[in-house]
Amino acid sequence: MKFDIAVLPGDGIGPEVIAEGVKVLQAAGRKFGHEFKLQYGLIGGISIDKHDVALTEETLNMCRGCDSVLLGAVGGPKWDNPKAKVRPEDGLLGIRKGMGLFANLRPVKLFPALVNATNFKPEVVNGVDMVVVRELTGGLYFGKPKKQWETSRGRRAVDTMAYSEKEIERILRVGFELARARKKKLVSVDKANVLQTSRLWRQIAIELSAHYPDVTLEHMLVDSFSMKLIQDPRYIDVAVMENMFGDILTDEASTLAGSMGMLPSASLAGVPRENKGIFGLYEPIHGSAPTIAGKNIANPLATILSVAMMLRYSLALIPEAEAIEASVEAALNGGYRTFDIMSEGKIKMGTKEIGDVVVKGLGGGR
Numbered sequence: 001m002k003f004d005i006a007v008l009p010g011d012g013i014g015p016e017v018i019a020e021g022v023k024v025l026q027a028a029g030r031k032f033g034h035e036f037k038l039q040y041g042l043i044g045g046i047s048i049d050k051h052d053v054a055l056t057e058e059t060l061n062m063c064r065g066c067d068s069v070l071l072g073a074v075g076g077p078k079w080d081n082p083k084a085k086v087r088p089e090d091g092l093l094g095i096r097k098g099m100g101l102f103a104n105l106r107p108v109k110l111f112p113a114l115v116n117a118t119n120f121k122p123e124v125v126n127g128v129d130m131v132v133v134r135e136l137t138g139g140l141y142f143g144k145p146k147k148q149w150e151t152s153r154g155r156r157a158v159d160t161m162a163y164s165e166k167e168i169e170r171i172l173r174v175g176f177e178l179a180r181a182r183k184k185k186l187v188s189v190d191k192a193n194v195l196q197t198s199r200l201w202r203q204i205a206i207e208l209s210a211h212y213p214d215v216t217l218e219h220m221l222v223d224s225f226s227m228k229l230i231q232d233p234r235y236i237d238v239a240v241m242e243n244m245f246g247d248i249l250t251d252e253a254s255t256l257a258g259s260m261g262m263l264p265s266a267s268l269a270g271v272p273r274e275n276k277g278i279f280g281l282y283e284p285i286h287g288s289a290p291t292i293a294g295k296n297i298a299n300p301l302a303t304i305l306s307v308a309m310m311l312r313y314s315l316a317l318i319p320e321a322e323a324i325e326a327s328v329e330a331a332l333n334g335g336y337r338t339f340d341i342m343s344e345g346k347i348k349m350g351t352k353e354i355g356d357v358v359v360k361g362l363g364g365g366r
Helices: 013-032 047-049 057-064 089-098 165-181 196-209 220-231 243-257 299-311 318-333 350-362
Strands: 002-010 035-040 068-073 103-109 129-135 143-151 154-160 183-192 216-221 238-241 264-268 280-284
Touching: 002 013, 002 057, 013 035, 013 057, 013 068, 013 299, 013 318, 057 089, 068 299, 103 165, 103 243, 103 299, 129 143, 165 183, 165 196, 165 238, 183 220, 183 280, 196 216, 216 220, 216 238, 220 238, 238 243, 264 299, 280 299, 280 318, 299 318, 299 350, 318 350
Parallel strands: 002 035, 002 068, 068 280, 129 238, 183 216, 183 238
Antiparallel strands: 103 129, 103 264, 143 154, 264 280
16 A cells, blocks of 8 residues: 655654654565655754745645655753744644644553653553543644733733634544543543533533443542653553643653653544544654763654554554564563663664664565
8 A cells, every 4th residue: 555654754863753753664665565656844953044934835735645644852951942933842832733633643652671760659550551632733732812922010921721612522532432432431620610612522522421421430630640641651541631731631641651752643533433544643752862962872662653553543454563563572571771761781872773673573675
């Protein structure tokens, strides 16, 4: 089979981890007889430098013409001016909005080989395997008004958290569908004791739950959920939440997996269905990490696992996705580590080298 993949390496370590993801993707293509045609574009700071915008209409149109998008990371000190009119992150917000990518899936799974690589007691994190569903195109990041201005009493700023019934219903449906396919247990995270948007969120969750009688729905305030993540993370199977809550809590959850370098993500344009592809953008949850860029020490495993998610959700290539995931696990079981997950007695490897190990595990060479 033939597929068109848009590749947006971005800034910092983005090009390095993307190179390893592409390497593994092509190895899977050789193993299973698929052809992946790659189309490259710019996003983030590198796009600002060349085009004065974080995402051009040409790049957006290129992505629209492909089966899925693989993205590295954006940002860095060079563009980190709070007064700047254009920021690298505008590219992320633009591509999500421009392509209707409203559902962000962030699986948090601790591989058994890394059970001693976290800051938690093994008995707390052993067996952690959850999916956090984050709404992507609403809330504080997109609500209007959003501005900063001068007054006679000093500077002021405002951001607006806004959600429509349609936005809430569709992201909750993603959560219910994923929960139905897993342990039939969904935690809906809100702040209904304070926020009107959360009260609407909870009302719609209750209404929608009538269509999923096989799924147990639990409501949890965001502050309680943040504690639950640390105290009893195995309790959570699928959790769904609004944009900013998801942004913050998945970074917290990354510590359960040993490193942000282990967490992939998928941003989808619809509800995922088994064996039916849906357009999506795939990226590691980590940032551009400019201080380690170009040093061949970044962990590419989150990007490689994002490739596996792309095969599963957008291309409906389930055995291929499982093969990549198995190869990553085999590499970890073999003691291979990047610096962020390194522990005594293990084999420290660079970005390219651990990518080669995963390729080898697929039964292919360079």
